[in-house]
Amino acid sequence: MHMQDRKKITTSKIRKMKQDGEPISVVTAYDYPSAKLAEEAGVDMILVGDSLGNVVLGYESTLPVTLDDMIYHTRAVTRAVQTTFVVTDMPFMTYHGSLDETLKQVARIMREGLSMAVKMEGGAEIAETVKAIVQAGVPVMGHIGLTPQSIYQLGGYKIQGKDQVQAERLLKDAKALQEAGAFAVVLELVTEELAAQISKELEIPTIGIGSGAGCDGQVLVFHDILQYASPLHPKKFVKTYANIGEPIREGIAQYVKEVKSRQFPAQEHVFHMDKEVIEYLYGGKKES
Numbered sequence: 683m684h685m686q687d688r689k690k691i692t693t694s695k696i697r698k699m700k701q702d703g704e705p706i707s708v709v710t711a712y713d714y715p716s717a718k719l720a721e722e723a724g725v726d727m728i729l730v731g732d733s734l735g736n737v738v739l740g741y742e743s744t745l746p747v748t749l750d751d752m753i754y755h756t757r758a759v760t761r762a763v764q765t766t767f768v769v770t771d772m773p774f775m776t777y778h779g780s781l782d783e784t785l786k787q788v789a790r791i792m793r794e795g796l797s798m799a800v801k802m803e804g805g806a807e808i809a810e811t812v813k814a815i816v817q818a819g820v821p822v823m824g825h826i827g828l829t830p831q832s833i834y835q836l837g838g839y840k841i842q843g844k845d846q847v848q849a850e851r852l853l854k855d856a857k858a859l860q861e862a863g864a865f866a867v868v869l870e871l872v873t874e875e876l877a878a879q880i881s882k883e884l885e886i887p888t889i890g891i892g893s894g895a896g897c898d899g900q901v902l903v904f905h906d907i908l909q910y911a912s913p914l915h916p917k918k919f920v921k922t923y924a925n926i927g928e929p930i931r932e933g934i935a936q937y938v939k940e941v942k943s944r945q946f947p948a949q950e951h952v953f954h955m956d957k958e959v960i961e962y963l964y965g966g967k968k969e970s
């Protein structure tokens with residue numbers, strides 16, 4: 683099916699996909715071309731993730747990403763899509779102040795970024811906030827397990843849900859988010875067994891990253907699956923589907939070579955003046 687003929691993906695459609703046992707495909711995108719290509723490829727949902735900080739802005743973590751960054755990039759993504767559901771990450775510390783303040787930040791993502799939903803990291807402790815945002819009419823996607831905004835508290839990129847205490851807490855968090863009205867929840871770097879159990883116990887879909895095939899959907903980072911200059915350390919849970927970094931580097935190197943050797947621009951790339959004008963200006967006919 684041509685993607686323009688596809689009906690718009692909505693939160694009800696996403697929930698129905700879980701009921702029908704149809705896996706939900708999600709990829710991150712941060713600008714117009716990546717979002718356009720993702721939609722043309724048939725992805726169900728685009729996440730404008732704050733991984734933007736790592737893969738687009740070159741930061742070490744997601745912490746420096748601002749609300750303005752998220753709005754700017756979401757705008758480019760939403761301009762590119764017609765039917766894909768777009769979710770935007772609420773960046774670090776933009777939903778931990780007063781409810782009033784949080785709702786203002788969410789409103790900016792929706793009004794200025796033209797997003798369709800927001801994603802927030804955290805479990806039971808943010809359930810009241812999630813509830814208020816949902817009541818204000820904005821769909822919320824939860825995010826538990828490895829939550830990169832708390833990386834310094836977690837002490838690194840560690841697998842979550844390995845022991846009983848963690849496992850019970852994560853299941854409780856997932857249920858609290860569902861109870862608060864979240865339409866889906868991301869499970870990041872959660873053990874496969876626990877992720878499958880959470881997916882079974884929830885009515886809303888789970889979207890896994892590094893959490894195994896028992897999740898209702900999968901999300902990966904655009905730059906990771908395409909080897910688009912993504913940070914170099916390999917990740918066990920990522921599969922490379924194309925290596926676009928290589929041809930891009932080669933293409934630019936060839937361009938540099940041709941500029942240096944004056945092979946580029948060639949005759950087919952230039953524009954000419956009319957003969958009479960050349961004659962007038964430079965042919966000696968000009969009267970002083």
Ligand code: KIV
Nearest residue numbers: 710731732733868891
């Ligand atoms: O920021 C992001 O891209 C994310 C996904 C990895 C789930 O949160």
